Amino acid sequence: MTLGIGWVILIAIIALVAGAALGFFIAKKYMMDYLKKNPPINEQMLRTLMMQMGQKPSQKKINQMMRAMNNQNPGK
Template structure:
């Protein structure tokens, strides 16, 4: 009886700890390697038919960085 209870508690604790460790790792990875950079923004805007100015790209990058925080 107690073995089952201890096993279930250990499983729940392991899942909780694993979730938070994986979450922290993923957040650090995305902070170091953002999914979109300036070159990608330029290409995306060009594909949409817009001529990307550096000012517009800087605004979009700043907005994305603020959203990540």
């Protein structure tokens, strides 16, 4: 009877490790696809956006806006 309990525990541990590994790779693929579709904003994108809104962006203004955006997202 103890042999059966040992197998159950072993299978549970194997399933847990396999599930964690599979979940990691699925999450990694999802994040890579998400970042490919929605890239983080950079200076060139900000400059283009400002020009489309009719503003003439100076480098000082671009740097100021990038700094403000980075301060809002401290995790980056």
